[in-house]
Amino acid sequence: MTTKIEFFRHDLGDAELRSVAEVLAGPILTTGETVGKFEQLFADYLGRRHALGLTSCTGGLHISLLALGVGPGDEVITTPLTFIATAAAVAECGAKPVFVDVEPHTGNIDAGRVEAAITPRTRAILPVHLYGQMCDMHALRAIADRHRLAIVEDAAHCIEGERDGVRVGELADTACFSFYATKNLTCGEGGAVVTDDADLAAKLRLLRLHGMTKTAADRAREGFQPWDMTILGWKYNMDNIQAALLLPQMDRLERNADLRERLAQRYYDHLSGIEGLSWPRVLPGRHGRHLFTIWVDPQLRNDVIRQLQSRGIPLLVNYRAIHQHAFFRDTYGYRPGEFPIAEKIGESTISLPFYPAMPEDHVDIVAGALREALEQLQENRQQQPAETY
Numbered sequence: 001m002t003t004k005i006e007f008f009r010h011d012l013g014d015a016e017l018r019s020v021a022e023v024l025a026g027p028i029l030t031t032g033e034t035v036g037k038f039e040q041l042f043a044d045y046l047g048r049r050h051a052l053g054l055t056s057c058t059g060g061l062h063i064s065l066l067a068l069g070v071g072p073g074d075e076v077i078t079t080p081l082t083f084i085a086t087a088a089a090v091a092e093c094g095a096k097p098v099f100v101d102v103e104p105h106t107g108n109i110d111a112g113r114v115e116a117a118i119t120p121r122t123r124a125i126l127p128v129h130l131y132g133q134m135c136d137m138h139a140l141r142a143i144a145d146r147h148r149l150a151i152v153e154d155a156a157h158c159i160e161g162e163r164d165g166v167r168v169g170e171l172a173d174t175a176c177f178s179f180y181a182t183k184n185l186t187c188g189e190g191g192a193v194v195t196d197d198a199d200l201a202a203k204l205r206l207l208r209l210h211g212m213t214k215t216a217a218d219r220a221r222e223g224f225q226p227w228d229m230t231i232l233g234w235k236y237n238m239d240n241i242q243a244a245l246l247l248p249q250m251d252r253l254e255r256n257a258d259l260r261e262r263l264a265q266r267y268y269d270h271l272s273g274i275e276g277l278s279w280p281r282v283l284p285g286r287h288g289r290h291l292f293t294i295w296v297d298p299q300l301r302n303d304v305i306r307q308l309q310s311r312g313i314p315l316l317v318n319y320r321a322i323h324q325h326a327f328f329r330d331t332y333g334y335r336p337g338e339f340p341i342a343e344k345i346g347e348s349t350i351s352l353p354f355y356p357a358m359p360e361d362h363v364d365i366v367a368g369a370l371r372e373a374l375e376q377l378q379e380n381r382q383q384q385p386a387e388t389y
């Protein structure tokens with residue numbers, strides 16, 4: 001019998017079924033009390049004053065930027081080594097994503113390069129805690145304060161992180177989270193935004209639901225009352241079914257983070273003995289451990305992926321630097337070579353199977369297959385006749 005290795009598997013089960021059944025037994029499927037309960041727990045976990053449940057992290061980034069006044073003609077500084085949604089949210093506001101290259105040792109935005117990218121049009125900095133490791137938020141906050149810029153954190157990969165004594169969202173105007181199918185908390189599709197600023201929270205509340213002053217839950221609680229549309233809003237409100245899926249997972253958040261940390265350490269034990277491999281440096285503090293990524297020689301990377309996939313080991317690439325995508329190239333004129341560190345990491349990186357309940361022997365199998373593939377590819381390369389000119 002062959003072992004089926006999975007890239008990710010959610011751990012939703014009986015607790016989530018019971019929780020969803022409770023919502024289905026009640027009258028309100030859309031945004032209501034269950035969303036409110038989740039928002040409270042999530043805000044408490046992060047130590048933030050306000051949390052709002054949303055349908056995605058992308059929506060959270062979009063309305064955060066809008067709420068902070070970002071619009072056409074503005075610029076937002078971000079990283080090219082991220083998922084496209086980070087920069088797409090800037091474009092959705094009519095603003096321009098201005099990329100800054102990343103640190104070679106972590107892949108996170110290089111705070112040391114941010115100031116040089118600031119122009120009179122810059123309104124905000126949008127750091128991404130890549131793979132779950134936090135950016136240098138103290139440095140970014142200091143720059144933002146000097147230039148009166150907002151900070152919106154893309155924390156799609158990082159709920160549990162801590163660095164230099166700060167948690168996610170602590171030094172930002174808002175932080176946005178994803179509950180997409182493979183994230184550390186998931187309801188299939190979903191997201192949240194947190195903030196300590198009550199005015200910003202009130203604005204975000206309007207922006208997530210059409211700019212309406214009353215919701216379906218208000219109507220159910222208070223009966224019909226006149227309402228107004230005060231601003232142009234979007235349709236990003238989390239519903240009670242999504243919240244019901246998330247609520248029981250809050251009890252497992254810490255345990256699952258510890259399980260992922262153990263698996264990461266097991267990977268490191270294996271990988272440190274394999275030639276030709278490196279990986280993002282782990283800094284002091286707490287890594288949110290969303291993805292487990294390694295770096296290989298870019299010339300071998302695609303062959304390594306092919307070999308492992310042919311053995312039934314699923315892999316991903318997170319990420320090809322996004323200024324290379326046609327949209328960002330064609331819309332803003334970005335060119336290959338502009339952000340060489342992000343490009344090199346993008347060409348080197350492989351994400352390995354990684355999720356809390358991953359059996360430890362699957363880590364051993366993946367690492368073993370990786371060792372064999374690299375040994376074989378390096379041997380093949382040595383055997384190729386040297387080019388002569």
Ligand SMILES: Cc1ncc(COP(=O)(O)O)c(C=O)c1O
Pocket residue numbers: 055056057058059082083085086128154156157177178179180190191
């Ligand atoms: C870094 C990053 N930002 C933003 C997003 C968008 O999240 P969502 O799918 O919840 O909109 C993702 C999703 O994978 C992501 O990885």
